[in-house]
Amino acid sequence: MIQTRGERTFTVFSAVVMFLLTVFAFLPFLLIVIASFTDETTLIRNGYSFFPEHTSLEAYRYIKSSAYIFIRAYGVSFLVTILGTAIGLLITSMLAYPMSRSDFKYHNVLAFVVFFTMLFSGGIVPSYIMWTQYFHIKNTMWALILPNLLANGFNVLLVRNYFKNNVPLEIIEAAQIDGASELRTFFRIMLPLSMPVMATVGMFMGLAYWNDWINALYFVSKPQLYGIQNLLMQLMSNIQFLNSGQAGNVLGAESVSLPSTAVRMAMAVLGIVPVLFVLPFMQKYLTRGVIIGAVKG
């Protein structure tokens, strides 16, 4: 395509502005990565800086020295993410499948039952009372998996739309004439043909679980059940707690000094690292996922 001079100027202008915006989006991350490698006294004296006077690996050494706390938190986060995403994806797609079958008598009833949950909710208070008073999930692993997240109406409708628009009913009918049961049709035909949407929704769910800290805020007070986000939150927001004697229980009685600013930054970096691995896949599926999601329910 031949570009006129005005157009070329505009393209260059776009590239420059986009570059600046991307740098702007990226700088805060750079600042905390650098802070995590900064010597603590330098941090206190000179503040956070992109060009620290003295660098240090102290923060990461500290994390290594009380590794079990961090490994446990990482373990909790990974376990919750994997379990939650697996169960969530399974029940989401199992529910979405009958909803996508226009030859199924109750498909609209199911769709409405799911859709209505997106319109109206009882609010947090009844949910909180139900989960704590009747299901007793307080301070259990379930508290991190069950409430709010496992499956939500938006995900179900997204998968339903994909099933409906991308897998023709004829394929299903053909399979069933050949003698496949509904279960077999679902697992052997529908799911394999729907990998893009499963990847997209799985990614949404996985990220939501990895980044979740609210469930623990409501339902968990045992530090042993803290995932990486809640451990980070505790280290960050409650310096008084750290200065009190209780800190020893959480951080190991042998911890010589209280976790420094650099340690908190190092932990934030460790919290972001898994997200970075997801990013390339995100990039690949996101556009499609967002567009599918934008199609009405």
Next chain:
Amino acid sequence: MIAKPKSKPLKKTLPLLILAGPGLLYFLINSYFPMFGVFIAFKDVNYAKGIFGSDWIGFKNFTFLFQTSDAWIMTRNTLLYNLAFIALGTIVSILIAILMSELLNKLYSKLFMTGLILPNLISMVVLSLLVFAFLNADSGFVNHSILRPLGIPEINWYSEAKYWPYLLVLIQIWKTAGYGSIIYFASIAGIDKSIYESAKIDGAGKLKQIRMITLPLLKPTIIVLVLMSMGRIFNSDFGLFYQVPMNSGALYSTTQTIDTYVYRALMQLNDIGMSAAAGLYQSLVGFALVLTVNAIVKKVNPENALF
């Protein structure tokens, strides 16, 4: 002969109902049971008597709630923040999408896109740490490396409520604009290139093309997305308003939203009645808003109505 037509549909529907079972059960427990719990807002909850045994007190919880200044502050904050987020977020997202679509080099646009969606993928806890690195009074980047060298008096960010409306809007845009631009970017990519070609032949420059072609063709998408976010204007991101300002009491006048109020009333003040009342107020107004917005969308563009 009589049994057959009856058993056949059952044989067809039963396996599908079984597949739907776990998901339905989940929604029943997680979403529908709490809906029946809204009566808690009309009770004087007493755990000793049990939720069902507690005394009915009518609208007293609501009366108390709306007599406090909290009710006004949290309603105002929730609405104004959302309006700012919607207006600025839409503008910035469209801007990014247009600039992005001008980039001819696919590698660059991928790189930029990745960089711009990264902020959307981190947790609020990590985000609040990023903000803390910039704003804390002792060693924050802004005080230490910007204000001090310029000779401007340093600011105690976490105790000055007046700055937070700007800060929270900036933070929210920083976090969400890149992600929000994706759908506009996809819409622009879907526009027929020959329209631009013929505009070019007629002598239209880039800016004119954007004004006369891109924006008008984006209009339906913009309207629908804006209306849809209007339907959620009574909701706020709990993390943004609780975690990022570090739950600082000095900032409540500009950071308290309905969501953070409900949390505080329930978990910190143990005022179940008041928090249930605030929660129901939010749900009901939110529900009414969604219905209104849907009716409007239906008028504007029936294709895009939610239901």
